Amino acid sequence: MQLFYNSQLNKGSTIFTLDREESKHVFKVLRKKIGDDISITDGRGNLYNGNINHITSNRCDLDINFVKATPPLSYQLHIAIAPTKMNDRMEWFLEKATEMGISRITPILCDHSERNKINLExxxxxxxxxxxxxxxxHKPLLDELTNFDDFLKMKITAKKYIAHCEELDKIHLKNSIKAEESTVILIGPEGDFSIQEIEKALLQEFKPVSLGKxxxxxxxxxxxxxxxxxxINS
Amino acid sequence: MQLFYNSQLNKGSTIFTLDREESKHVFKVLRKKIGDDISITDGRGNLYNGNINHITSNRCDLDINFVKATPPLSYQLHIAIAPTKMNDRMEWFLEKATEMGISRITPILCDHSERNKINLExxxxxxxxxxxxxxxxHKPLLDELTNFDDFLKMKITAKKYIAHCEELDKIHLKNSIKAEESTVILIGPEGDFSIQEIEKALLQEFKPVSLGKxxxxxxxxxxxxxxxxxxINS
Structure with a gap:
């Protein structure tokens, strides 16, 4: 199964035209013809079937049928992480965390951050x-680059953890997190969080955790x- | 701490010359001087201190002292995996698996493999x-590209698992592996293992496992x- 994405679809959609790039892919790579089906999601839990009623190398028109809705998780798995100096490393994280089913990612700007601009698009x-x-x-939510202090000010009802490298009392993350519980975890830049940041997070009841040896x-x-x-949620 | 590596060092070493590239790094990037120390491992568990007695932009001579030996794990964590079509994806796996403390990696050649050559160096x-x-x-052991059937013929005393995508009875890997137990896990190519491969592995008592939803x-x-x-081992 190959899945397409378009955020503009909704349960009332009956017709839809793929964008130029997707149309080209459907025509040239997948070699689909009139009458063939493709699967599309809106990234909000809904799956649609698109039946091709017109196709050329740069335009693909579809008759749309809503297929099913997948409810969102009852809990939120949220990682707030300092973007890496080398952009591709952050991009690998985004890809892998999405594959593994994370629900929200907040890029954070820290005292020791080596990158203070990101390409959100x-x-x-x-x-x-x-x-x-x-x-x-479900498309994971991606926040804009957020200042560490501003992140701490956000109203967070999830269980809160900070993974830092300082030699303080910490238990391993695996012994802290629980299944089906909204969780947010702070991951620092290469140079770690500053002592001040760690102290501020502890004051906001973030629990310090270790990620192994x-x-x-x-x-x-x-x-x-x-x-x-x-x-933990599998 | 920055760690260097040289497999030629041994506990009897008293002097050592870094290679040209490492010498350049020590001189130009780390800006080390005569009398400064650097840390080196032989990848076999041993840590050495190197005290610089001569340094130029392309040569760095060291007085060597053995510092400490770290015993190897009493168990082996071994992943046998089909190299990906896109080489960088396999390379990311190698980097991340090493960071996470894997002890051995065997690239395997499967029925659905899309890559049948690797650059071992x-x-x-x-x-x-x-x-x-x-x-x-400890440097993880990297085997040569090994045919799936040949891998199954190897004498393996570890607990054996195969992660495949077929709709067969499987339990999640987290409920199968145990701490401090030698473990080998087979990971297939993008097109999964063939039915024949899965059957052969099951005959050799590889236990089928799932890696989540x-x-x-x-x-x-x-x-x-x-x-x-x-x-599980933290």
Missing amino acids: RFNRIIVSAMKQSLQF TRLRTETAGIYTAALLNM | RFNRIIVSAMKQSLQF TRLRTETAGIYTAALLNM
Whole structure:
């Protein structure tokens, strides 16, 4: 099964035209013909069937039928992470975390951050691609780059954790998180969170956690966290 | 701490000359001077201190002292995985699995494999780089590309698992693996293992396991498995 994505679809949709790039893909790569079906999601849990009624190399018109709705998780798996200096490392994290079923990602700007600009549009494209690839119908929410202090001020009802490398009392994340519980985890930049940031997070009742014995890169810590959240909820 | 690697060192070493590239790095990037120390591992668990007694832009001579030996794990964490069509995806797996403390990786050639050649030297360089980055002293063992059938013929005393996507009775990997137990897990190519391969593995007492609800890419399945092996042993 190959899954397409378009956020403009809704349960009332009856006809739809794929964009130029997707039309080309359907025509040239998938070699679909009039009468063939394709599957589309709106990224909000809904799956649609599109029956091709017109196709050329740059235009594909579809008759749309709503197929089914997948309810969202009753809990939110949320990672707030400092974008890495090398952009591709952050992009790998986005792809892998999406495949593993994360529900929300907040890029955060920290005292030791080595990147203070992100390309939100590109990040979203990577997330959409990974969502389609892994056959999921809910697009993870991607926030704008958020200042660490502003993030702490947000109203968060989830269980809160901070993964830092300082030699403080910490228990392993696997012994902290619970299944079907909304969870948010802070992952710092390569140079770790500053002591001040850690103190501020602890004051806001973020629980310090460890991610094992080896020193993980930022994006590895993020992927490891996404794997553990997936594992605990599988 | 920055860690260097050289497999030629041994406990009897008293002097050592870094290679040209490493010498350049120590001189130009780290800006080390005569009398400064650097840390080196031989990838077999041993850590050495190197005290610089001569340094130019392309040569760095060291007085070597053995510092400590880290014993190997009493168990082996082994992933046998089909290299991905896109080489960078396999390379990301190698890096992340090394960071997460895997002990052995066997690239396997399967019925549905889309890659039948690998660059072992390049793969080893990536593993060494990840080992140094994550401050580990044991270099994971990397096998040559091995035919699936030949792999099954190998004498394996570890607990054996196969992660496949067929709709057969499977339990989640997290409910199968145990701490401090030698484990080998087979991960198939993008097109999954063939039915014949799955049957052969089951005959050899590989236990079928699932890696959760979402469809993971090959390298993601590998990283997820490495994360779970790390988690269970943390």
